[in-house]
Amino acid sequence: MIRLLLVDDHAILRDGLRALLSYYPDVEVVGEAEDGLQAIECVNRLAPDVVVMDIAMPGMNGLDATRLIRQSHPETRILILTQYDDRRYVLPFVRAGVSGYVIKRALGSDLINAVRTVAKGEGFLYPSVASTLLEGLRQPREDVSEDAKPLTPREQDILRRVAAGETSRQIALALNVSAKTVEWHRGNLMSKLELRSVAELVRYAIEHGLSD
Numbered sequence: 001m002i003r004l005l006l007v008d009d010h011a012i013l014r015d016g017l018r019a020l021l022s023y024y025p026d027v028e029v030v031g032e033a034e035d036g037l038q039a040i041e042c043v044n045r046l047a048p049d050v051v052v053m054d055i056a057m058p059g060m061n062g063l064d065a066t067r068l069i070r071q072s073h074p075e076t077r078i079l080i081l082t083q084y085d086d087r088r089y090v091l092p093f094v095r096a097g098v099s100g101y102v103i104k105r106a107l108g109s110d111l112i113n114a115v116r117t118v119a120k121g122e123g124f125l126y127p128s129v130a131s132t133l134l135e136g137l138r139q140p141r142e143d144v145s146e147d148a149k150p151l152t153p154r155e156q157d158i159l160r161r162v163a164a165g166e167t168s169r170q171i172a173l174a175l176n177v178s179a180k181t182v183e184w185h186r187g188n189l190m191s192k193l194e195l196r197s198v199a200e201l202v203r204y205a206i207e208h209g210l211s212d
Helices: 011-021 036-046 062-072 087-096 108-119 127-138 153-163 168-175 179-192 198-207
Strands: 002-007 027-033 050-053 077-082 100-103
Touching: 002 011, 002 036, 002 108, 011 027, 011 108, 027 036, 036 050, 036 062, 050 062, 050 108, 062 077, 062 087, 077 108, 087 100, 087 127, 087 198, 100 108, 100 127, 153 168, 153 179, 153 198, 168 179, 179 198
Parallel strands: 002 027, 002 050, 050 077, 077 100
Antiparallel strands: none
16 A cells, blocks of 8 residues: 655645545555645654655745655655646756656546556656656756846845745844835845746746755
């Protein structure tokens, strides 16, 4: 029996995945989490064999959660399930030690195959992801932040903290400024980077290597 933890901030998607996986007698969904911090708590408590992890979530994102889980539970296999197959997303997760990477447009049969494969200690890459990695290997390695728009050191610090899931009040206390100042910087970042939400700020941080 493969013990599975589902991590995604969309409850409807988790419900759908649980329903899909219930058809397979060798898989048991032992828990769910809606962000990276909950995922870490669930891994500590439930010791799943495989974690099916989304990337962009409120609070702690999937990349930071992956790194922490890999450090404390190296035996736990992490399978990324996301809509993104761009190499700026794929490469950081591969380097962080994930066992597999699947795109949400995949078939249910692809997902169960991926779960079974990584549970055996093998790697699984959805075809478009494998092509992305091969293309990356054919090109000279680039700094993932080369195409980032210029940000001041303070803006970079605030962006890292936002991506780590810190609230405006927490950031304000850490930087010894007011919460209103932090909110102004966050709004300015969104305007400067032409982004519309905190989730997009988190994605930008992951894409450009600004998520520690």
